[in-house]
Amino acid sequence: MDDGNGLGDVLEASDRRAAGAGGRVTLTLRIRRYNPETRGQESWWDEFTIESEPDDRLLDALHHVKWYLDGTLALRRSCAHGICGSDAMMINGRNALACKVIVRDVAPRVTVEPIRGLPVLKDLIVDMEPFFAGYRSVLPYLINDSGEPEKERLQSPEERHRYDDTTKCILCAACTTSCPIFWGDEEYVGPAAIVNAHRFVYDSRDEGGRRRLEILAEKNGVFRCRTTFNCTDACPRGIEVTKAIQDVKRSILFDRF
Amino acid sequence: MSVETRAGRSPAIPPGRGAEVRRRDRPAGGFELWSWLFMRVSGVALLGLAVGHVLIMHVLDEGVSRVNFEFVQLRWESPFWRTWDWALLVLALLHGINGLRVTVQDYVRWPGARFALNVLFALTGFLLFVLGTVIVFTFDPNAWPRTS
Numbered sequence: 001m002d003d004g005n006g007l008g009d010v011l012e013a014s015d016r017r018a019a020g021a022g023g024r025v026t027l028t029l030r031i032r033r034y035n036p037e038t039r040g041q042e043s044w045w046d047e048f049t050i051e052s053e054p055d056d057r058l059l060d061a062l063h064h065v066k067w068y069l070d071g072t073l074a075l076r077r078s079c080a081h082g083i084c085g086s087d088a089m090m091i092n093g094r095n096a097l098a099c100k101v102i103v104r105d106v107a108p109r110v111t112v113e114p115i116r117g118l119p120v121l122k123d124l125i126v127d128m129e130p131f132f133a134g135y136r137s138v139l140p141y142l143i144n145d146s147g148e149p150e151k152e153r154l155q156s157p158e159e160r161h162r163y164d165d166t167t168k169c170i171l172c173a174a175c176t177t178s179c180p181i182f183w184g185d186e187e188y189v190g191p192a193a194i195v196n197a198h199r200f201v202y203d204s205r206d207e208g209g210r211r212r213l214e215i216l217a218e219k220n221g222v223f224r225c226r227t228t229f230n231c232t233d234a235c236p237r238g239i240e241v242t243k244a245i246q247d248v249k250r251s252i253l254f255d256r257f
Numbered sequence: 258m259s260v261e262t263r264a265g266r267s268p269a270i271p272p273g274r275g276a277e278v279r280r281r282d283r284p285a286g287g288f289e290l291w292s293w294l295f296m297r298v299s300g301v302a303l304l305g306l307a308v309g310h311v312l313i314m315h316v317l318d319e320g321v322s323r324v325n326f327e328f329v330q331l332r333w334e335s336p337f338w339r340t341w342d343w344a345l346l347v348l349a350l351l352h353g354i355n356g357l358r359v360t361v362q363d364y365v366r367w368p369g370a371r372f373a374l375n376v377l378f379a380l381t382g383f384l385l386f387v388l389g390t391v392i393v394f395t396f397d398p399n400a401w402p403r404t405s
Contacts, residue, residue, distance in 0.1 A: 180363075181363055184363050184364055184366075185362070185363065185366070213286075214286075217286040217287060217289060217290050218287070218289065219289055221289070223289040223290060223292070223293040224289075224362070224363075226363075249293070252286045252290055253286065253290060253294060255286065
């Protein structure tokens with residue numbers, strides 16, 4: 001990843017200066033490939049061995065492969081800093097963001113696969129539509145029919161704290177695609193949709209909580225959750241996903257008392 | 258005024274009880290909620306019933322070697338033990354069949370196979386329920402030839 005040829009970006013260069021001139025490590029990337037246009041419906045494995053800074057991110061290593069070794073490698077990434085949620089992939093069997101995994105922690109060998117349970121389009125790129133369909137189904141936006149307030153809608157710190165954890169979601173799909181129930185049946189709304197419902201159900205400014213609970217109490221809602229905690233392990237933002245799901249279950253249960 | 262509305266509906270309510278949600282409509286939750294709750298309640302009940310059953314039939318005194326017609330007859334003279342065994346039968350069947358339904362939901366993709374398996378499991382459960390219930394409620398030791 002030499003920036004002298006102008007191919008690298010500014011952030012990458014500054015990252016490397018900050019990392020200093022430590023010893024380079026050899027990293028072998030084993031990447032699951034898929035390209036229905038040239039290779040049919042079978043996926044295959046490709047291996048690339050590169051020299052890398054130990055403090056580089058795995059995303060940098062994937063960039064190196066794509067930019068210098070095999071331009072046909074397809075992956076998604078946007079911000080490269082753990083905020084946009086584009087580069088969720090299965091790294092050594094666990095879902096993570098490639099931009100938040102450090103080479104030092106996976107060298108000398110790492111396996112990279114697309115996230116599971118969604119149709120693969122090419123290499124590490126999956127069709128996110130079923131994921132977003134679940135997200136949209138829980139009405140993930142403010143519902144308030146009480147009319148426009150004169151100023152902002154006030155909220156106490158305690159009321160804000162109630163749903164603070166679930167505001168952190170970046171919709172990367174790492175949780176939903178680590179869920180065995182979602183693998184088996186993509187009709188299940190999945191952990192991410194429940195997290196985003198949670199974010200509004202417990203918002204004191206919102207009035208759509210009952211409608212969301214009704215949706216989540218249905219056949220493909222929260223009661224399909226088997227509390228395997230895969231989602232909580234996978235979340236790159238550290239959201240307590242399983243706890244949020246249990247919150248919603250409890251609310252549906254105690255709603256009537 | 259939205260401010261008044263908001264103040265009127267969000268007093269200090271303990272978190273996690275769902276009371277933050279407005280109460281004007283019908284509460285959420287249908288079959289899946291009750292199925293989920295039943296699995297938890299019946300699971301706890303079955304723990305006591307099944308462990309008690311295993312202790313009585315297989316562990317205490319000389320264990321299973323003392324279990325014969327006389328033993329069952331004596332035990333079932335008490336309505337308590339008949340109720341115990343019937344509760345064990347009904348809860349185990351409902352818990353088990355519902356567990357199979359949920360497993361089918363998770364693993365069987367084809368709707369026709371889902372339906373067929375669920376019907377098969379429900380029918381099997383119902384037959385076992387009828388058979389067990391008839392025995393528990395109609396068992397009369399005098400109607401059987403003595404075995405010992």
